[in-house]
Amino acid sequence: MERRCSFCNLPIEPGRGKMFVRRDGTVLYFCSSKCERNMIKLGRKSRRVKWAQKRS
Numbered sequence: 580m581e582r583r584c585s586f587c588n589l590p591i592e593p594g595r596g597k598m599f600v601r602r603d604g605t606v607l608y609f610c611s612s613k614c615e616r617n618m619i620k621l622g623r624k625s626r627r628v629k630w631a632q633k634r635s
Contacts, residue, residue, distance in 0.1 A: 582596070582608045583608065584596070584608060584609055584610040585607040585609060585618065586609060586614035586615070586617060586631060587610065587625060587630070587631040588625070588631070588632045589632060591608055596609055596611075597609045597612070
């Protein structure tokens with residue numbers, strides 16, 4: 580199973596990245612702390628950030 584970053588949609592290699600579980604049980608995967616910080620702490624949407632890949 581290939582995991583993808585929940586923010587920028589890049590593939591995450593096995594053994595890399597970070598998994599974040601919200602209180603409601605939603606699991607989010609992040610390829611870097613940059614993506615994690617932008618989504619969780621700063622509350623940004625990936626569609627409004629130019630460097631994030633668009634979801635297909």
